[in-house]
Amino acid sequence: MQSSPDEARLLQMLIKLTGARRTLEVGVFTGYSLLATALALPDDGKVIAVDVSREYYDIGRPFIEKAGMVHKIDFREGPALEHLDALLADEANHGAFDFAFVDADKPNYVRYHEQLLRLVRVGGIIVYDNTLWCGTVALPPDAPLSELDRLTSAVMRDLNAMLAADERVDVCQLTIADGVTICRRLV
Numbered sequence: 001m002q003s004s005p006d007e008a009r010l011l012q013m014l015i016k017l018t019g020a021r022r023t024l025e026v027g028v029f030t031g032y033s034l035l036a037t038a039l040a041l042p043d044d045g046k047v048i049a050v051d052v053s054r055e056y057y058d059i060g061r062p063f064i065e066k067a068g069m070v071h072k073i074d075f076r077e078g079p080a081l082e083h084l085d086a087l088l089a090d091e092a093n094h095g096a097f098d099f100a101f102v103d104a105d106k107p108n109y110v111r112y113h114e115q116l117l118r119l120v121r122v123g124g125i126i127v128y129d130n131t132l133w134c135g136t137v138a139l140p141p142d143a144p145l146s147e148l149d150r151l152t153s154a155v156m157r158d159l160n161a162m163l164a165a166d167e168r169v170d171v172c173q174l175t176i177a178d179g180v181t182i183c184r185r186l187v
């Protein structure tokens with residue numbers, strides 16, 4: 001489930017280019033993209049990272065410790081929608097984040113988008129993973145796909161159409177990894 005190395009390098013470059021200090025991650029798994037994020041942040045930077053499974057995170061944690069990055073990571077266990085809502089409940093968090101990476105729970109990407117547009121500052125970046133879903137978004141409707149692929153592909157097609165029409169963000173979709181969409185908050 002982990003991101004590819006080229007995607008991790010892209011995340012790091014975006015974090016460095018934007019001078020991000022406070023970031024969010026939705027979907028940690030064993031922490032590959034999380035470690036990449038932490039390594040790119042300044043020493044006083046912080047990433048709030050949410051996953052429904054602490055078990056996965058604990059598998060990768062020794063590597064995060066070895067890299068000396070534990071102090072930059074605030075891991076929160078549970079459904080991301082709830083954790084982001086909890087952050088939104090405190091007005092001090094509105095526009096307080098510079099960068100967010102979303103890589104979990106594909107059917108709720110549209111809902112994460114609304115939450116993150118309030119949490120990430122104007123000029124900040126939101127990155128969505130898997131937006132090409134193995135290229136299936138470009139297949140005809142009658143293409144033979146598993147039920148999971150058919151549903152997720154439809155979710156990603158809807159998301160891509162929504163983002164392309166969303167005037168609150170600048171959008172750039174890259175055909176690396178499984179499709180990576182970068183949004184820059186405009187208003």
Ligand SMILES: C[S@@+](CC[C@H](N)C(=O)[O-])C[C@H]1O[C@@H](n2cnc3c(N)ncnc32)[C@H](O)[C@@H]1O
Nearest residue numbers: 002003027029032033051052079080103104105
């Ligand atoms: C694709 S993996 C994340 C991979 C990670 N970003 C990386 O690059 O190594 C997706 C993760 O999302 C988590 N997840 C699934 N549904 C979730 C939800 N509703 N809220 C938070 N995390 C969720 C899963 O437990 C899984 O670890």
